[in-house]
Amino acid sequence: MRTQLCWVLPALAAGFAVSYQAARPGPWRDEIASWSVATRTVDQIFALGRNIDGVLVPYYLFLHYWIGWFGDSAIAMRVPSIIAMTGTAAVVALLGRRWWGNTAGLLGGLLFAVMPAVSRYGQEIRGYALATLFVALATLLLAIALDRSRWWTWTGYGLCVALAGLSHLLSLMVLAGHVVMVLAAIWRSGRWRALWWVLAVAGAAGVVLPLTRNGLGQQSNQLNWLETATPRALADVAGSVFVAPILGGAVPGLAIAALRRKHATPAAVLWAAVLLPVGLLYAYDQLVAPIFVSRYLLFAVPLLCALAGAGLIALRLPLALAAVVALGAIGLPSQQGMRRAHSSFDFASAADVILDNQAPGDGIIYAPRDGWQATDLGVDYYLRDRAPRDLMLASDEVTNASLWATECADAVKCLGDTKRIWVMAADNIDPVFRATATNQLTYGEKAVLKDYDQLAFWRVSGFTVTLFVRED
Structure with missing residues (x-):
């Protein structure tokens, strides 16, 4: 298998899936809010951020300039999310290839491409798709930097962490999993990599916090519609994140299989990058203020798909590809529904x-x-x-x-x-x-x-x- 096909095919599949009929559903209320804020002046965007949506100010500023260049039709405003999800499919494949080989990368990338959640948030005028891309890319760059520490890999990692936080602040919960990756590397090869990681994260924080600090205490304004999450909500989070509950069981199930194969350590640390953010979000919800919204954990989907790709290599390639197709078929009703409307408000x-x-x-x-x-x-x-x-x-x-x-x-x-x-x-x-x-x-x-x-x-x-x- 040619190395390039490992990530090119998933990117092409994701690009087609996400862009297909992307202009058909009209913007729903969150997307309308993005348009309303982004079409204000820069000073007016910052003024809004002092009252509500402070953590989203960087995304609104990006969308403000994007609209200035490309217009404010629904499809024009969704293009950044389409591109982000397309790129994420390639990153998933590269992440899987790095630890488990080309076949695992191909399967994980293709699995990601056919997930309904990928199409849903790839057609969303919000920052979730961008955050998903930068979390996946940061995870890949961290794996590279921990194996071969170079200043440019750490710089790239810090930049991706910053861009993830600027796209959606809560995506930085993945850093809890990255700590586990760093600790595993320290156990193998010494402490200097931990210092590089700290410096990279500190640099990213220096970029993110000045632009988002106004939003850190705005939960009561922005999320006043939420109630404290129940244990049932925690149990159902995988089904909610994947949009289709069956896929929320099947993909993590395949991801668990990656723990039983060679290179189980990478699988364990990647699982940490999935589970620790879930635990952190739920703990904050229970102890501080209601905040447990499944789409805030969308960045876990590419990590789970990379793990699932590793689990699928236990099968022969034709059978593994058939499994990917079958899982994609399970999501077709959700895919069709989201292309009619993104909400019940027309x-x-x-x-x-x-x-x-x-x-x-x-x-x-x-x-x-x-x-x-x-x-x-x-x-x-x-x-x-x-x-x-x-x-x-x-x-x-x-x-x-x-x-x-x-x-x-x-x-x-x-x-x-x-x-x-x-x-x-x-x-x-x-x-x-x-x-x-x-x-x-x-x-x-x-x-x-x-x-x-x-x-x-x-x-x-x-x-x-x-x-x-x-x-x-």
Whole structure:
């Protein structure tokens, strides 16, 4: 087998899988939030970071400049994640090849390429895919540096650690596993490598912390929708990370098989880089503040796939490839679902209803305005300056350095004599219930609309859109 095919084939497979129909699903609320922040000025992005999403400021700054170069269509904003997941497949293969040979690398890289989680977050306008790439690359460079210590390998390692932290701060939990790798190397060949590691990590921290320090105490603002994780959530984390629960059992199962083969020590330290971050995240959730979200552990997927590739080499190559194909087939329903929609909130269809039926002078009420549905931001993304006048707006998200606008306190005054009023109401998230024409409105808004007739009513996924009119 030619060495190049070991990593080229997985990269090609991942590139195809992740980019296939990547423009089809509309941005969901997290992606809409990324767009909203990234299209602000640099000063406004930093201002927001002092209130919320401080750890995401580096990603927002990157996306800000990316949009300036390539535009803000959904596919344009998803390209960095597509590229990142494509590159990660190659890194998985190289990581497996380094410890277990070309066949293990090929199998691990191909397995990674067909995982639904790879396509899902490779089509996400967030920093998860970038963090996944840099964690995998940092792990590979650490393995190289610990075998042959050179200043450029340590520099590359430190750079990747920094880029991982800048993409998503919690990805730095992998350093707990890297400590185990360093300790194993010390046991084999002396202490100098530990000093190089400390210097590399310190340099990375010096880059990451100044840009993310505002976010370190923002859990109560950013994750107030979370409750403390249960043991059941911990038990289900693999299924959640892999998107499909069956794959969350099968891939780690194959990864365990790597411990029984030659070179079990690399398998053990790679397992440490998977398990220790899970334990750290769960412990923080239990002892400090709720934070246990499975997608924060996405960076474990390439490490587990590299291990699974090592487990698969116990089989003959045709049978091992058949196993990879079978596991990919198991994920096909998830792959198909995520290419239809990334969430149950169909912003595009709701915006189309308004665009196709509005008239000059129309106004709109967004409800609820203080939740995570991003109702107004979604309409802003699709309609821009074609949206009806925001009747209840007192100060917008940019002015507030936030993701939420402030509404007018006096509905009678703000709605005024507007003759046609749209109500775009989003389904409630917690507790879950369906929006009607008025059940998401404030008392004042309901009182004013009693003098209006309901002219038309539309239901799209996640939203109820209603047009009220008042006859003179």
